[in-house]
Amino acid sequence: MSAEECAFFIRRLDHDPAERDRLVRYARIRAALRGELLSPDPDILRRRVQESLSGVSIPQARSAVGRRPAVRLLKPAMAFGIAATVAVAAVLTLRFTAQGGLDAGTPDAEQSLQAAGQADVPSYVVPQDVEQRRLVSPPTRLANYLIRHSEYANRVRRTSFDSDLVGTVDTELAAAAQGNNE
Amino acid sequence: MKAGRHRCMWAFALLVAFISMEAVAQDVRSWLERMTGAMEELNYEGTFVHLHSGNAETLDITHRNENGLVSERIVSNDGVGREIIRHAEQIRCILPDRGVILVDEARDASPLVAALPSYSETLEPHYEFAFDATDRVAERPTQVIRISPRDEFRYGYRLWLDEETAMPLKSQLMDENGEIIEQILFTRFEIFESIPADRIESQIDTSGFSLLATERSISVPDDGVLWQASMLPGGFALSVAKHGPLAGSEHPVEHHVYSDGLAAVSVFIEDPRAVDDGAEGFTRLGSTNAFSTTVSGRKVTAIGEVPYKTLHQIAISLNAE
Numbered sequence: 001m002s003a004e005e006c007a008f009f010i011r012r013l014d015h016d017p018a019e020r021d022r023l024v025r026y027a028r029i030r031a032a033l034r035g036e037l038l039s040p041d042p043d044i045l046r047r048r049v050q051e052s053l054s055g056v057s058i059p060q061a062r063s064a065v066g067r068r069p070a071v072r073l074l075k076p077a078m079a080f081g082i083a084a085t086v087a088v089a090a091v092l093t094l095r096f097t098a099q100g101g102l103d104a105g106t107p108d109a110e111q112s113l114q115a116a117g118q119a120d121v122p123s124y125v126v127p128q129d130v131e132q133r134r135l136v137s138p139p140t141r142l143a144n145y146l147i148r149h150s151e152y153a154n155r156v157r158r159t160s161f162d163s164d165l166v167g168t169v170d171t172e173l174a175a176a177a178q179g180n181n182e
Numbered sequence: 183m184k185a186g187r188h189r190c191m192w193a194f195a196l197l198v199a200f201i202s203m204e205a206v207a208q209d210v211r212s213w214l215e216r217m218t219g220a221m222e223e224l225n226y227e228g229t230f231v232h233l234h235s236g237n238a239e240t241l242d243i244t245h246r247n248e249n250g251l252v253s254e255r256i257v258s259n260d261g262v263g264r265e266i267i268r269h270a271e272q273i274r275c276i277l278p279d280r281g282v283i284l285v286d287e288a289r290d291a292s293p294l295v296a297a298l299p300s301y302s303e304t305l306e307p308h309y310e311f312a313f314d315a316t317d318r319v320a321e322r323p324t325q326v327i328r329i330s331p332r333d334e335f336r337y338g339y340r341l342w343l344d345e346e347t348a349m350p351l352k353s354q355l356m357d358e359n360g361e362i363i364e365q366i367l368f369t370r371f372e373i374f375e376s377i378p379a380d381r382i383e384s385q386i387d388t389s390g391f392s393l394l395a396t397e398r399s400i401s402v403p404d405d406g407v408l409w410q411a412s413m414l415p416g417g418f419a420l421s422v423a424k425h426g427p428l429a430g431s432e433h434p435v436e437h438h439v440y441s442d443g444l445a446a447v448s449v450f451i452e453d454p455r456a457v458d459d460g461a462e463g464f465t466r467l468g469s470t471n472a473f474s475t476t477v478s479g480r481k482v483t484a485i486g487e488v489p490y491k492t493l494h495q496i497a498i499s500l501n502a503e
Binding site for chain 1: 217221239257258264266273275286288339364428437439441444465483
């Protein structure tokens with residue numbers, strides 16, 4: 001990222017609480033996955049992960065009633081501190097990635113940056129292998145191809161193809177088949 | 183004198199080794215020919231487990247041979263119980279979860295149109311055949327046969343063949359690194375003198391199902407375009423070339439099959455209007471790989487039980503003349 005883009009990103013984090021909260025959630029999930037928050041209290045970690053995944057606040061076991069005002073102000077202050085820390089870390093990471101990790105001029109780098117900018121919906125799915133994400137023709141067409149191909153394949157392989165057809169093809173196949181028929 | 187005797191002994195040893203290797207290869211090929219015959223000619227029922235990509239599925243198979251007319255039914259015991267039924271002239275794939283039946287024509291049996299892979303000596307430059315130890319599968323003694331590829335353009339196999347019938351009771355498909363990518367394992371296998379015809383019929387009430395069948399009414403004009411693959415991997419050759427309709431497609435499809443005698447790759451060349459979207463690239467359907475691209479304005483999809491690089495090489499080498 002260029003210096004202007006970094007400045008814009010920081011300004012956006014300052015003025016967009018939703019974006020800031022999203023960054024905090026991602027940071028917590030990353031920390032949980034790396035086992036960085038396993039101490040001192042695992043219940044705190046569990047509650048934070050639940051909050052992050054559901055996006056809503058989970059009632060705490062201990063009530064805050066009776067706390068002093070200074071203690072009540074402590075939590076928002078800590079949250080803001082965490083958000084600021086995460087924002088700085090994210091900016092530094094992105095800058096490093098743009099300058100060293102990837103050649104910004106390559107298509108891969110451009111696609112990665114575009115994808116980062118287009119990630120409007122929060123996703124907690126661990127990315128799969130790139131090769132598996134490549135796509136091909138619609139499932140119905142593949143099934144038709146497979147049926148036709150199996151007729152000309154090795155006899156042992158035909159049983160395998162048939163097993164693929166009746167056992168593996170996901171529901172998209174049938175859905176697409178129905179869609180085509182309609 | 184002594185040196186001459188040594189040379190004779192070496193030559194004799196080499197000759198014996200060559201003859202024994204050739205005998206093993208011939209013996210393995212004989213087993214494989216028996217296997218192909220058994221899979222077509224026997225009447226049998228069984229249950230097998232299909233393992234691939236971390237998934238395990240249980241399926242029932244019923245195979246019937248009545249006076250040379252072969253029919254077969256495979257039913258998935260998992261999920262909603264999809265079925266595929268093969269008759270002499272038709273293949274039906276029933277998807278009860280969506281109320282759809284895919285129907286396609288069976289292979290044209292004419293030797294002028296179709297050539298199935300066979301186990302001939304032409305495989306030798308590309309595969310190594312060997313016997314492994316004996317084993318037991320589904321309570322039956324088996325002979326294990328290993329077929330190893332000699333290059334990275336094809337997969338390897340291990341087959342557990344029933345000693346009595348040569349029926350494959352277990353099989354493994356291995357990638358170019360020797361990793362197992364698929365297994366089929368029979369847990370029940372029974373041979374019968376005959377099997378009633380109704381055992382092949384579907385037990386699913388298909389009334390109201392949508393039929394997605396090959397449109398015979400489609401006119402198939404000969405566009406005069408000759409498609410050829412200019413850069414086939416070693417051993418692969420064109421074995422089938424057809425031009426006609428395909429189930430669910432409004433446009434005729436060019437279908438080529440390239441085989442090395444054991445593995446087969448189908449290439450489908452279609453009018454891009456017949457394809458729903460512009461998606462291209464690699465994908466996998468169970469243990470089968472597929473690659474889609476555009477060549478000379480036509481949608482080309484290669485599919486087969488071979489590594490991606492083989493599909494890619496065949497697809498991109500296609501030329502229209």
